Every structure is written in structure tokens, then in C-alpha cells.
Amino acid sequence: MxxxxxxxxxxxxxxxxxxxxxxxxxxxxxxxxxxxxxxxxxxxxxxxxxxxxxxxxxxxxxxxxxxxxxxxxxxxxxxxxxxxxxxxxEELLPVDPSARLERPTLPGRRLPTMDPERVGKLLRAAKTTDQPLRDAAIVLTFFDTGIRLEELMTLRREDVRPERGVLRVIGKGDKERTVPIGTRALTAINAYQLRERKARHPGVAELFLSRSGLPMTRSGVSLLMSRLSAEAGFERAQTSPHTFRRGFAVEFLRNGGDVFTLQQILGHSSLEMTRRYVTFLDEDLKAAHLRFSPGDRL
Known part of the structure; x- marks a missing residue:
């Protein structure tokens, strides 16, 4: 073979x-x-x-x-x-040659995380684009739901369920899950659909469309984020879809959410994957130390 x-x-x-x-x-x-x-x-x-x-x-x-x-x-x-x-x-090879292949050690640096201040700058930047309502809706959907890029691109109009305040999302492995979404993000999506979304033909069911009236692509979303981050004045790496995902998880936990609910929202198969986001709560750990510092209590 x-x-x-x-x-x-x-x-x-x-x-x-x-x-x-x-x-x-x-x-x-x-x-x-x-x-x-x-x-x-x-x-x-x-x-x-x-x-x-x-x-x-x-x-x-x-x-x-x-x-x-x-x-x-x-x-x-x-x-x-x-x-x-x-x-x-599958018995297509006699042995697995990768069994003893070592994984490189990854540096222990923190990855960038989206925060409310940067989201505000991105929303202001979105007002300068050709499709300001769509771009604001995308930013808010990313930050308010933590969905992946592929999940955002494949969202259909029928997947937005404002009466329940949720999105129907198809995630990895074709698994369906329900993701809560807030009023502000839903309002932005509704405004985009009423005033700006123009499909090329009735068969286009996806929610977020390009200027041509066809579903947005990975490169299209990437170019959009590059333009928004340049206009807002910070690096492109700070506006990747996974930066929004990490930011959503951190804010969810910071605002009192629990890791079990977060696991369901993010679509993680194991709790261990979700618990990684706890390490981004630097300010919260610092605040807890100020309250409970053993040294200060001497």
C-alpha cells in the first residue's frame, strides 16, 4: 500500500x-x-x-x-x-512506528485571553466595516457563547432560538448541544438578520454570510478579525476564535459559573479539558490571597 x-x-x-x-x-x-x-x-x-x-x-x-x-x-x-x-x-501496518515517538515539551506560557475591554474596542471597530451589524454580532456571539470557529460558520438561522435564549450548535464529532446566549448578543443577531443579511439565493441557510451572500469561510472570518484587531490597535493573535473561547470560559467562571456547566456549554468530552481554564484566573487568585494570606495574618 x-x-x-x-x-x-x-x-x-x-x-x-x-x-x-x-x-x-x-x-x-x-x-x-x-x-x-x-x-x-x-x-x-x-x-x-x-x-x-x-x-x-x-x-x-x-x-x-x-x-x-x-x-x-x-x-x-x-x-x-x-x-x-x-x-x-486496522492491520494495515504490521507495527505502529509512532508508539515510541516523543511529544515535544510545550512552553508553559499563558495563551492570550479575550476580555470585556478588548471586546468593547472590537465592537467600536466593527462600526467602521462594510457590514457593521454582522461583524458586531460575530464578536458578541464568540464572546457570549464560547463556540468554536467551525460551529459559528455552520450556524443556521433556524439554530437561533431567541424564545429560549439558546443556540443549537453542531460540534466536534457531529454532536449536537444547546448553548445559552445572552440578550445583547441575540439583539445583535436579530438586527443583522433584519437589516443586513442578504442571501444570494433562498437555499443559503447559514446565519453569517459574506458580502457575496454566501456562507462565511475560515479565511473570511480570519480576515475580518485581522481588520478589527488592526482598527482596535492590538495584535491579531489576541482575536483568534479560541481567544474568545478562553475569554468566555474565564468570564463564566469569574461570574460564578461552575466547571460542570461550563463543560456542557463548551462541548468538552472530559472535565479535565474544562478545568484548564481555571489557570487563567490570575486576578481572582490574587484577590483570594489578599483575603486569606497566611503571611498577612501572622
């Missing part, structure tokens, strides 16, 4: 499991990187059956030499482990 044959079998498996386009794109990135490694003269056997852990380590080292950051290296290792682990379980 050739490399391309094995990858196509894996993509078929992912589609059968109803994995999202984002997940497929994640694995295709590793597929393409392996091809570039081989074309550059890397030590990669012509058949996946001949691969061992030394070949994979050489690939990761090559990626590092190309300037890929630790987070990117870690993502490729995860991709390789999932790919080869699946091939071994």
Missing part, C-alpha cells in the same frame, strides 16, 4: 466517523508536510510499511529546522500517532 492509499483510507475513516472539515485539514497538513520532507531528500521509505520511529524523528527534526514552533511540532506528532495507531489497529 502506498502512502497516498493509506492516507485516503484514513480520510475515509474520518469521514465515516463524521469528523469535521477542520479535523480533516489538521491531518492533511501532516500529510503534505511528509510529502515535502520526502521531496527535500528526507529519509522516508517509499512505503509506509517500512517506516520506523527513527524516520519519524528525522521528520520532526526537519520540521524544527524549518522554523516550526513547538506547538506546531506537537500537533504533527499528535497527528502521526493518531494516523499510525489507526493503521496498526
Amino acid at each position: 502506498t502512502w497516498d492509499d493509506l492516507w485516503e483510507q484514513y480520510y475515509y475513516h474520518l469521514r465515516i466517523k463524521r469528523r469535521s472539515k477542520t479535523t480533516l485539514h489538521f491531518y492533511r497538513s501532516t500529510h503534505r508536510a511528509l510529502g515535502r520532507f520526502a521531496a527535500a531528500g528526507g529519509s522516508l521509505p517509499s512505503s509506509p510499511a517500512g517506516v520506523n520511529v527513527m524516520h519519524l524523528r528525522a521528520f520532526i527534526t526537519w520540521l524544527e529546522e524549518q522554523g516550526l514552533a513547538p506547538g506546531g511540532l506537537h500537533a504533527h506528532v499528535r497527528s502521526l500517532k493518531a494516523f499510525f495507531g489507526w493503521a496498526r489497529r
Whole structure:
């Protein structure tokens, strides 16, 4: 079996499991990187059956030499482990060459988190765009619900249920969940639908549309956030969809929400994934220390 044959079998498996386009794109990135490694003269056997852990380590080292950051290296290792682990379980390969492939250590730096002050600046920046009502609705929906980019892009008009104050969201693995949304965000969505949303044809059911009247794409949302962040005066990395997601989680916990409810809203499969957001509550930890500091109580 050739490399391309094995990858196509894996993509078929992912589609059968109803994995999202984002997940497929994640694995295709590793597929393409392996091809570039081989074309550059890397030590990669012509058949996946001949691969061992030394070949994979050489690939990761090559990626590092190309300037890929630790987070990117870690993502490729995860991709390789999932790919080869699946091939071994399906008995398409005699062994799993990634079993002893080490994951790079990630730096312990905090990732950027959205906060109400920045959201205010983004909303002011949205007033200067070609579609101010849509752009304000997108910013508020991201910050008020914590939904993922793919989930926002696939929202349909019928998924907005103002009478219940919720959104119907289709998340990873094609799993449906109900996500609460506040009055301000719902009002922004309603204003956009009444005054600005113009579908190219009646068959376009998605909520957020581009100027052409078709559903927004990943690149379209990315360009929008780049424009808004530039207008608001801060770096693009501070307006990624996951920055909003982290910001929503932090504000939810800060305002008295519990991690069990947050887990359901975010669509996490395990509580451990949700508990990571507790580490972003710096100011709250500081305030608690001021109240209960053992040293100050001496």
C-alpha cells in the first residue's frame, strides 16, 4: 500500500466517523508536510510499511529546522500517532512506528485571553466595516457563547432560538448541544438578520454570510478579525476564535459559573479539558490571597 492509499483510507475513516472539515485539514497538513520532507531528500521509505520511529524523528527534526514552533511540532506528532495507531489497529501496518515517538515539551506560557475591554474596542471597530451589524454580532456571539470557529460558520438561522435564549450548535464529532446566549448578543443577531443579511439565493441557510451572500469561510472570518484587531490597535493573535473561547470560559467562571456547566456549554468530552481554564484566573487568585494570606495574618 502506498502512502497516498493509506492516507485516503484514513480520510475515509474520518469521514465515516463524521469528523469535521477542520479535523480533516489538521491531518492533511501532516500529510503534505511528509510529502515535502520526502521531496527535500528526507529519509522516508517509499512505503509506509517500512517506516520506523527513527524516520519519524528525522521528520520532526526537519520540521524544527524549518522554523516550526513547538506547538506546531506537537500537533504533527499528535497527528502521526493518531494516523499510525489507526493503521496498526486496522492491520494495515504490521507495527505502529509512532508508539515510541516523543511529544515535544510545550512552553508553559499563558495563551492570550479575550476580555470585556478588548471586546468593547472590537465592537467600536466593527462600526467602521462594510457590514457593521454582522461583524458586531460575530464578536458578541464568540464572546457570549464560547463556540468554536467551525460551529459559528455552520450556524443556521433556524439554530437561533431567541424564545429560549439558546443556540443549537453542531460540534466536534457531529454532536449536537444547546448553548445559552445572552440578550445583547441575540439583539445583535436579530438586527443583522433584519437589516443586513442578504442571501444570494433562498437555499443559503447559514446565519453569517459574506458580502457575496454566501456562507462565511475560515479565511473570511480570519480576515475580518485581522481588520478589527488592526482598527482596535492590538495584535491579531489576541482575536483568534479560541481567544474568545478562553475569554468566555474565564468570564463564566469569574461570574460564578461552575466547571460542570461550563463543560456542557463548551462541548468538552472530559472535565479535565474544562478545568484548564481555571489557570487563567490570575486576578481572582490574587484577590483570594489578599483575603486569606497566611503571611498577612501572622
